[in-house]
Amino acid sequence: MEQVKLILDSEKCAQLPSAEHHSYDDKFSLVERFTHLTLASQVNSLGFLGLDKEKLRQAKTWAETSQVSIRFRAEERCSFLREETRQVEDPTKHVSEISMGGVSLGLTSKTVTKVTEFFWKFEVAYQLEVFRGVGSESSDRMVLQSNNCNTELKTTSKVTPQPEVKVPSTLQEANITFLLRHTDLGDLSTPVFKVDRVSKTTKTPRRNAEVDAAMAYVGGLGRFMRNTVRYLNDLAARDGEPSTANLSTEAVLVPALPLFVSGTSTSAPAVTDGTATLALVDVGQEESGCPVISAVDSNRLLAEEMRNLQAKQQDLAQELGSRSGVFALPEAVLVVLLQHGIDVTQQWAESMNYVEAMLRQQLVAAIGKEVTVADFAAYMRFHYRKVFQDAYLPAPFSFAVRRSELHSPEGTLSIEEEATGGSTPSQPVCSMSSVGHAQSVTFDLNASTTVSFSGDVHLHAWLAHQFSGQSGSSLALVSHARQFSSYIVMVGRIVSATQFDPTYAILVQNKDELGIPLDLSTIPTPKEFKDAIESLSPEQQAFAKAFRAMQLESTLFGVVVVQVKPQLEELLKLPEDSLTKEIKLTQDLMQLFIKYQIPSDLLSFSEDLLQPGEAATAAKKLEIVKGQVAQMNGMIAREKQEELEERRKEEEFKRMEQIRRMEEERCRKEAEEVKIMQLEERCMMLSDQAVCLQSAPKRSGGMMGGMMRGMASAFGGASAERCAASPAPGGAMPRSAPMPSVAATAAPPVATTPTIGKGRGKGGAPNACPKPTVPSSATAPAAMAPVAPVGRGMEDTEEMSTARDYTQVPKQMDEQFEKLDPTSSLRPTIISCGKSWAKRSQPSLLSAKKTEKLETDQQKKEKDAAFDLLDAITKSGALPLSHATLHIVVAATHCFDKTVTETVIQENLNPIERVECSSLIMASTVHQQPVAAMIKDSCRARIKLASPQLMDDVLKVQDEQ
Secondary structure, eight states: OHHHHHHSOTTOEEEOGGGSOOOHHHHHHHHHHHHHHHHHHHHHHHHHHTOOHHHHHHHHHHHHHSOEEEEEEEEEEEEEEEEEEEEEEEEEEEEEEEEETTEEEEEEEEEEEEEEEEEEEEEEEEEEEEEETTOOSGGGEEEEEEEEEEEEEEESSSSOSSOSEEEEEEEEEEEOHHHHHTEEESSSEEEOOOOOTTSTTOOSSSSSHHHHHHHHHHHHHHHHHHHHHHHHHHHHHHSSSOOOOOOOOTTSOOOOOOOEEESOOOSOOOOOOSSSOOBOOOGGGOOTTOOBOOHHHHHHHHHHHHHHHHHHHHHHHHHHTTOOSSSSHHHHHHHHHHHHHHHHHHHHHHHHHHHHHHHHHHHHHHHSSOOOHHHHHHHHHHHHHHHBOGGGOOEESEEEEOSSTTSOOSEEEEEEEEETTSOSOOEEOEEEEEEEOOOOEEEEEETTEEEEEOOOEEEEEEEEEEETTBOSEEEEEEEEEOTTOEEEEEEEEEEETTEEEEEEEEEEETTOEEEEEEEEEEOOOHHHHHHHHTTSOHHHHHHHHHHHHHHHHTTEEEEEEEEHHHHHHHHTTOOTTTTSSOHHHHHHHHHHHHTSOOOGGGTSOOGGGSOTTOOOOHHHHHHHHHHHHHHHHHHHHHHHHHHHHHHHHHHHHHHHHHHHHHHHHHHHHHHHHHHHHHHHHHHHHHHHHHHHHHHSOOOSSHHHHHHHHHHHHHHTTOOHHHHHHSOOGGGOOOOOOOOOOOOOOOOOOOOOOOOTTOOBOGGGOBOSSOOOOOOOTTTSOOOOOOOOOOOOOHHHHHHHHTOOOGGGHHHHHHHHHHHHOTTOOEEEEEEEEOSOEEEEEOSSSSSOOEEEEEOHHHHHHHHHHHHHHHHHHTTTTTSOBSSEEEEEEEEEEEEESSOHHHHHHTSOOOHHHHHHHHHHHHHHHHHTOOHHHHBOGGGHHHHHHHOHHHHHHHHHHHHHO
16 A cells, blocks of 8 residues: 555555545445456566567457457476586594604695586576467467576586476466456557446456456466466475576555545656567546546556566566576566466455455445344344234244133243344244144044044244355244143144144143253255256156155144143033133042043043932032042042052061071081981991900801891981881891971961952962953943044034145145246255153142253153053044144245355345245235235235336236136
């Protein structure tokens, strides 16, 4: 900037555009002006490289019908010259003194090394040329520069330092057709570049077709220059005598600057008299009142650039005038010119980015912050209140679970979104909702049980926003129950017009707060789908269409809320509101149905329970049910007590049995000790008899034979029992037998009266594993086969015939997206439940709340418990659910490729209008009303201008009617 101030007149004030007040069109003028400066600078640099005015005209002629490129091509060769051997003396000398006959002599010695050196001739030939097309003919090529240079390389081994032949050693090309077509060759070469500001493809001063073409040209030329400079610098390093020339281009002015200049010019720039072509900005391209640097001042910058380049060339001539080798003065000048061209292209790209950054800074300064996705969503809630009429205004998805407006809510159900990072509290999403006629819907509890309900059906359409692949928030289905309240939540899919498929189910009660995370996945837009299958075979298209139909139906996310108290009243044949204030009774009933799975017939009211002549009043019915529940609780309490008593007796029996076994073990050990003592005594007796017999006369057989047999029997391994029982040989009397062992035995337990739910084995002994009670045929209700939903009267049948088929909503919405969304940005979205749920509960009134994670196993247990309760309160499907509500959510995502700010700045789009159009498309499908009937009169003109296809569609519908 300081250098520019020195070049311009003293009364001129140059400054950056961000510091000057200007209009939006001035930014277009700014882009055009520094692009003019860039193109003129490049023409001037090419003039230094050899593209004089005559060659420039020829290249301009080529560019009218063909593509013109610039090419740098080099070849390298290395050949052996000679071998030289020389003597190299060591600078160190060794001096020795010798004394002979009293005379001292000094001897000096030095080391001489023989060195063999090999010399090579390294040749480089390069050529810089401009060519037409592929340059196959000589008439299609013009040489700008060429040179054949060589240097001598020296090595200590006979190994070539460079490849013998390398053709080409480098080949770099760049297309310069854009430069030639945007240069007017009159008396002076002047660049011609202008952005078409009214074109539909023109988004911003930076984002338009003309700048995109310039960006592609500048990028290619920059790569060409960088690669060529890299090769030449490498060539300088391989030269026999490396160059020390100053190749810096810092002193050369780069004219491609984004400048606003105030003041008037007093003189015109002087034209250099060199051989180079001087390209200047056309003074006739001036715009009155525009603060952009004028053409005259621009030409001053270009003239200064030329002067700097000539001065740099002269400096190099003084440094390298007498130098030879592969990197001499021509190569140094080529490096400087190419490096300056790199500086110019980089400055042009930075100037372009500066204009866009300036727009971004101004937008942020106007709003006061960087707009995030969450900020945009918050604004759309505000914007909807200004667009939609009250009857069609998108409302928060938050509903009270209540029987009627006269009853207090049991809890709430909502879909909430929380900004990423938790910067703001979660809040319900806004959806476009409509309430349909009550219609019978069924769902399966299991393979043999089907439950029906006919409550209200709410259809919700929710539009998500996604910028640069980020939604900026996370969704969750939140269910909250009040104290002493309960309801069942089922989540699944709508598989047909009258069938709901529950995937998850859970009972929410007593201040439970359940959060189910919701995952979103988008499918291709209708246009993307049609474009993708356009070139497929009919069979492949049929497969893709069938799969897409399944995906579209999967976008119907269903939530069913079942109120438990009203259903219990109907199940127990109680009057309406009977259980509203019966908290204890309701809790007992829930426990009996869920925990003990008691059949409802054992608890419900029936006429046979009344006394003769007694009226079946509401209070009497409630009293009878209370009595039934009390009796059942009493029976369960007695059953528990009996089970505990039986368990105690079992434990006592086990203890006595253990004592008996211990006593038997003690007696067995004592018997073994007695046997051992008897055996020892017998052995001693036999030993004494043997001593006596040794002194007696011998006989044949007799006592000695018997004694020997007795000893053999005693010591030959016979058992102690056998020795004690058999008579002593030789007529000896047997010893007395050991005392029999006495084992203590425990008396069997006293048989008790059989209890409900406990089986017994033979002899009245209790089984080791008692089994649960199976109700007998006398007390258990008869098994009910699945029955069809309760029939309707003629009026209900007629209403059902006109009920809406909600499975067709995704298809209808997809057709509307294709017809009314010109940008093809609306993607149908599938909502699915996350894997890990969060449940916050309070086990008791005085305990603190705790939060637990419900994983897959816990979710399965909760579903089983909820289905068990549903099976009980509907009598396995025989009794329809009287108070159930179905919420159907269909979602779509408006996808923007960039962030909110980038969408506004780079795409020059107002995302508010785009999302508004998408919202109106979805609202029209949900409410089955034309757009004009849903919006306020104050917005009609603006919406017709921003989204004319919405209003045109309304006119077509009116014409058809």
